Amino acid sequence: xxxxxxxxxLFIGSFVLWSMYALLAIGMSIxxxxxxxxxxxxxAMLMVGAYFYIMFLSMGLDPxxxxxxxxxxxxxxxxxxxxxAYRPLRGGPELSMLITSLxxxxxxxxxxxxxxxxxxxxxxxxxxxxxxYRYGDFSVRVxxxxxxxxxxxxxxxxxxxxxxxxxxxxxxxxxxxxxxxxLMGIDANRIIMIAFALASMxxxxxxxxxxxxxxQVDPTTGFMPGVKAFIAAVVGGIGSLTxxxxxxxxxxxxxxxxxxxxxxxxxxxxxxxSFLILIIILLIRPYGLFxxxxxxx
Amino acid sequence: xxxxxxxxLTALIGxxxxxxxxxxxxxYHMYLIELMGIYAILTVSLGLTNGFTDVFxxxxxxxxxxxxxxxxxxxxxxxxxxxxFPELPEILKGAYLPYPAALIVGGLLAAAIAFVIGxxxxxxxxxxxxxxxxxxxxxxxxxxxxxxxxTRGALGIxxxxxxxxxxxxxxWLGLTIYVTWRIVDSYHGRAMIAIREDSIAAxxxxxxxxxxxxxAFVIGAFFAGVAGGLYAHLITLIxxxxxxxxxxxxxxxxxxxxGMYTISGxxxxxxxxxxxxxxxxxxxxxxxxxxxxxxxxxxxxxxxMIYKPRGILEEELPTVVRRWLKAGEESKRS
Numbered sequence: 001x002x003x004x005x006x007x008x009x010l011f012i013g014s015f016v017l018w019s020m021y022a023l024l025a026i027g028m029s030i031x032x033x034x035x036x037x038x039x040x041x042x043x044a045m046l047m048v049g050a051y052f053y054i055m056f057l058s059m060g061l062d063p064x065x066x067x068x069x070x071x072x073x074x075x076x077x078x079x080x081x082x083x084x085a086y087r088p089l090r091g092g093p094e095l096s097m098l099i100t101s102l103x104x105x106x107x108x109x110x111x112x113x114x115x116x117x118x119x120x121x122x123x124x125x126x127x128x129x130x131x132x133y134r135y136g137d138f139s140v141r142v143x144x145x146x147x148x149x150x151x152x153x154x155x156x157x158x159x160x161x162x163x164x165x166x167x168x169x170x171x172x173x174x175x176x177x178x179x180x181x182x183l184m185g186i187d188a189n190r191i192i193m194i195a196f197a198l199a200s201m202x203x204x205x206x207x208x209x210x211x212x213x214x215x216q217v218d219p220t221t222g223f224m225p226g227v228k229a230f231i232a233a234v235v236g237g238i239g240s241l242t243x244x245x246x247x248x249x250x251x252x253x254x255x256x257x258x259x260x261x262x263x264x265x266x267x268x269x270x271x272x273x274s275f276l277i278l279i280i281i282l283l284i285r286p287y288g289l290f291x292x293x294x295x296x297x
Numbered sequence: 298x299x300x301x302x303x304x305x306l307t308a309l310i311g312x313x314x315x316x317x318x319x320x321x322x323x324x325y326h327m328y329l330i331e332l333m334g335i336y337a338i339l340t341v342s343l344g345l346t347n348g349f350t351d352v353f354x355x356x357x358x359x360x361x362x363x364x365x366x367x368x369x370x371x372x373x374x375x376x377x378x379x380x381x382f383p384e385l386p387e388i389l390k391g392a393y394l395p396y397p398a399a400l401i402v403g404g405l406l407a408a409a410i411a412f413v414i415g416x417x418x419x420x421x422x423x424x425x426x427x428x429x430x431x432x433x434x435x436x437x438x439x440x441x442x443x444x445x446x447x448t449r450g451a452l453g454i455x456x457x458x459x460x461x462x463x464x465x466x467x468x469w470l471g472l473t474i475y476v477t478w479r480i481v482d483s484y485h486g487r488a489m490i491a492i493r494e495d496s497i498a499a500x501x502x503x504x505x506x507x508x509x510x511x512x513a514f515v516i517g518a519f520f521a522g523v524a525g526g527l528y529a530h531l532i533t534l535i536x537x538x539x540x541x542x543x544x545x546x547x548x549x550x551x552x553x554x555x556g557m558y559t560i561s562g563x564x565x566x567x568x569x570x571x572x573x574x575x576x577x578x579x580x581x582x583x584x585x586x587x588x589x590x591x592x593x594x595x596x597x598x599x600x601x602m603i604y605k606p607r608g609i610l611e612e613e614l615p616t617v618v619r620r621w622l623k624a625g626e627e628s629k630r631s
Contacts, residue, residue, distance in 0.1 A: 094424060
C-alpha cells in the first residue's frame with residue numbers, strides 16, 4: 001500500500017528532479033531569450049561540468065576549490081562554443097542554429113568519449129554531502145537537501161541579478177528587443193557572452209549535483225536531462241524564467257509520480273510521458289504556459 | 298509524357314549498374330551498398346518535409362520504426378509465432394502478408410500515424426515543431442520498449458526472414474526519388490517551396506499551407522515506413538535501440554551535408570556518409586579513439602551550417618552537370 005513516507009519520498013524526489021531540470025531550463029531560457037536559439041548542446045554542458053569536477057579532483061584539488069573551478073571552466077567553454085559555432089550564424093534562420101547546436105552536442109559527447117573513455121566514471125561526492133538523515137522509515141540524503149536549498153538560493157540570486165544589476169537589466173532589454181537595446185548603447189555581443197557564461201556555469205553546477213545524486217557520469221549523461229530541460233523550458237514558455245521554473249516542476253513531478261504511483265510495468269514509459277506533456281501543452285498553449293506570442297512577419 | 302524517355306533511360310542505367318554490383322560485389326560491400334540505399338530512401342523522403350516544406354521534423358526515425366515492426370510482424374513465420382510471441386494479441390496470430398505487401402502496409406501505417414499526429418503537431422512552427430516531432434520519436438521509442446507482447450521490448454525481434462536484397466532497396470529508392478521529384482517539380486511542389494520561403498505570402502496567394510504541410514509529412518512518413526520494413530528484412534534483427542536518437546542525428550547530418558533543398562543533395566548525403574564512415578572506421582579502430590567518426594561528422598555539420606548552409610548540392614545534379622558540360626564547350630571554343 002502507498003504509505004505516508006512513500007509519498008514523502010516521492011515528494012523529495014520530484015523536488016530534487018525539479019531543481020535540476022529548472023536549473024538547466026533557466027540556462028536554456030536565458031540563451032533563447034536573447035538569441036532565439038534552442039541550445040540542444042546545453043545538456044552536454046552538464047556532462048562536461050561533471051567531468052571538469054572529476055578532472056580537478058584528480059589533479060589533487062579539494063572539492064571546495066574544484067567546484068568553482070569547474071563552473072568557471074564550463075563558462076569559458078560555453079563562451080568559446082558560442083564564438084566558434086553560433087556567432088557566425090547570427091541573423092540567419094532560427095533553425096540553422098538549432099541544427100548547429102545538435103552538431104555541437106554530438107561533438108562534445110564524442111570529444112569526452114575520446115578523452116575520458118566511454119566507461120562510466122564514479123562521481124566522488126565530498127564528505128560533507130555524503131550523509132543520510134533518518135526519521136523512522138523516512139530517510140533523506142544530504143545531497144538532496146543541498147540540491148534543493150542551493151537551487152532556491154540560486155533562483156533568488158538570479159532574480160536579484162535580473163532586476164537589480166545593470167547587466168541583468170541590459171540582458172532583459174536585449175531579450176525584449178535586440179535592435180532597440182543596441183540603439184540604447186548596449187553591447188549585444190558582450191551581453192550574449194555573459195548569457196552563455198552564466199548559462200554554462202549553472203549547467204556545470206547542475207552537472208555536479210546530477211553526478212552527486214546518481215553517483216556516476218558517462219559521456220551520454222547529458223542527453224536526457226538536456227532534452228527534459230528543453231521540454232521544461234518550452235512547457236513553461238521558453239524565454240521566461242518563471243516559466244522555466246514552473247516547467248521544470250511540472251516535469252519533475254510528472255516523472256517521479258508516474259513512476260512511483262503507476263504499476264511497475266508502466267515505469268518504462270517515463271520518458272514518453274514527459275514528451276506527451278510537452279505535446280499536450282504545446283497544443284493548448286503553443287508558446288508555453290508563460291510564453292508570449294511573438295508576431296511573425 | 299515529356300519525362301518518360303529520361304526516366305526510362307535512368308532506370309535502365311540504374312538496373313545495369315545494379316546488375317554489375319550484384320554479380321561482382323563481395324558480401325560486405327554488398328551490405329554497405331544496401332544500407333546506403335536505405336539511408337538514401339530516408340534522406341530523400343525527409344527532404345520532402347525538412348527541405349522543400351518548412352516542416353523541420355526530427356521524428357522520421359519514429360515512422361521508420363513503425364514500418365519496421367509492422368512489416369516484421371506481418372512476415373514472421375506463422376508456425377514460430379506461438380513460441381516466440383507467447384502473448385501476441387489474437388488478431389496478429391494469424392495475420393500474414395507476403396513481403397512486398399508487408400512493406401506497403403508498414404508504410405501505410407506510418408503514413409496513417411503521420412496523418413493523425415500531423416493535425417496537432419503541424420500547427421506548430423519552426424523549432425517548436427522540431428521538439429514536438431522529437432517527442433513523437435521518443436514516445437515511439439518508449440512504446441517499443443514497453444509493448445512487450447508485440448515488440449518483445451528491449452529483446453527486440455530476431456529471426457526476421459531475410460527477404461530484402463539490393464533490387465528491392467533500389468527499386469524503392471527509385472520510387473522514392475521519382476515520387477519526390479514529380480511532387481517537387483509540379484504545381485504542388487512550387488506551393489511547398491513557396492510555403493518554405495514565406496508562409497504568410499504563400500497563404501495570401503491562396504495556398505492552403507496546412508494541407509501542403511500535412512501532405513509532405515504523410516508522404517515522407519510512408520517512405521520512412523517502407524525503409525523501416527526494408528531495413529528489418531535486411532538486418533533480420535530489430536530492437537528499439539536501432540531506432541534511437543543516434544540514427545535521427547545521422548540522417549539529419551546526411552541530409553544537411555548533402556543539401557536538403559535538392560533531391561540529389563539528399564541521396565548524395567547518404568552516399569557520402571556511408572563512404573566516409575568506411576574510410577574513417579578503420580582509423581578509429583586502429584587508433585582506439587572511439588567516437589572519432591561522430592566527432593568528425595558533427596564538426597562537418599557545424600562547418601557546413603556556417604560556410605555552406607544550403608549543403609554541398611545547392612542545385613540538382615543534372616543542372617550542375619549540364620552547366621559543367623556547357624562551360625567545358627565554351628572554354629574549348631574560345
